[in-house]
Amino acid sequence: MELSVFTVLIGVGYWIQGFRCFPWLAVNFYLMNTLRVDSSTLQLLMTSANLPMVAKPIYGIISDAVYIAGAHRLPYIIIGGLLQAISWGAIVFIPAAGSSVYIMTSFLLVSNLGASIVEIATDALVAETGKKAKASSSGELQSFAWIAMAAGGIMGNLFGGIAISQVDAKTMFIIFGFLLSIQVMACLTVDEKSFGLPSSQKVPGLENNSTKEKVDAPSVTERLGESPMPNKSFSSESKCDEFGTQAIKSKRAAECAVMKSVQNQVSDLLGALKKPQIAYSLAWFAVSYAMIPI
Structure with a gap:
């Protein structure tokens, strides 16, 4: 596998996903030692923070x-x-966030929301790229991603265990926030x-229909057999009206395309959940997690 901007x-991205255990290890000690949270409440708070x-x-x-600026992954x-x-x-720089259990839990929930969005987008990016690559290259990319995540997890636990005895928890939060800032700037x-991914949503037939309307629709003077008279005011107003109409049509078509895409995605998801090999696996995971004592 060649080293490129994409692979880096x-x-x-996957390394930072694995390295998330670094600040979360500090969270456990911070809640117990600084905020004096008991073990049962700590487990409840950590479970609540994982809801996203x-x-x-x-x-x-x-x-x-939904595409943003013509892209839907980065x-x-x-x-x-x-x-x-x-x-x-x-959590580090707002005093109330670092001293209140509930406010800190709210920020941890938002952090997990961001982490889940990044994971989904990164997984989809790898999957879409793997579809275009050869079978061997696709497997190499998946292996590379999982190795990077595993390496991040190992390093996060290792360095987290060392750092927790050397520096305070907020310093560990700052280190992880700095790494996230590097990832964001790299993506920018x-x-x-x-x-080579699709850059925007395509609305089939929109351009053809608008072009056809322009070609097939004769002007009033042509229908009456008269030569058109130059009228700059009328021409300017008609162009503005035509432009506004086309803009409205394009906006409505884009909204319909988004809704249609969402419906297709939901339909595909429901279809996948009906497959026995997927449904039984998800049921097993759900039951196993439900049996974990709080």
Whole structure:
């Protein structure tokens, strides 16, 4: 697998996903030692903070259907990275966030929301790129992504265990927020079109219909058999009206395309959930997690 901007971006993204255990290790000690949270309440708070992870299919449907500035992967990675960086920064620099259990839990929830958005967008980016690549190249990319995540997890736990005895928890939060800022800035410098992905939503037949209307629709003077008289005021107004009509049609067509895309994504998701091999696996995971004591 050749080293490129794309592979570096994917590697950094998955590595940071694995490295998330670094600040979360500090969160546990911060809540117990600084805020004096008991073990049962701590487990409840940590479970509540992970609620955004449950809605990952919804984030995936939105990123598939709604394009931002002609792209639908990197913008969501940037948004998710910013949510995480802002959340960790707020815990450090806002006194109330670092001294109140409930406010801190709210920021942790927002951080997990950003992390889940980044994970969905990054996974989709790898999947879409793998579809265009050869079977061997696709497998190499998936392996590279999982290796990067595993490396991030190992380093996060290792360095987290060392750092927790050397520095305070807020310093660990700042370090992770700085890493997230680097990821966001790296994504801002890359154009998603360079990956060969669709750059925007296409509305079939819109341009053809508008062109056909312009060609087939004769003017009033042509229908009456008269030569058109030059009238700059009338021509300017008609052009403005025509432009406004086309803009409204384009906007409505784009909205219909988004709704149609969402419907297709939901239909595909429901179809996948009806498959026994997927439904049984999800049921097993749900039951196993439900049996974990709080």
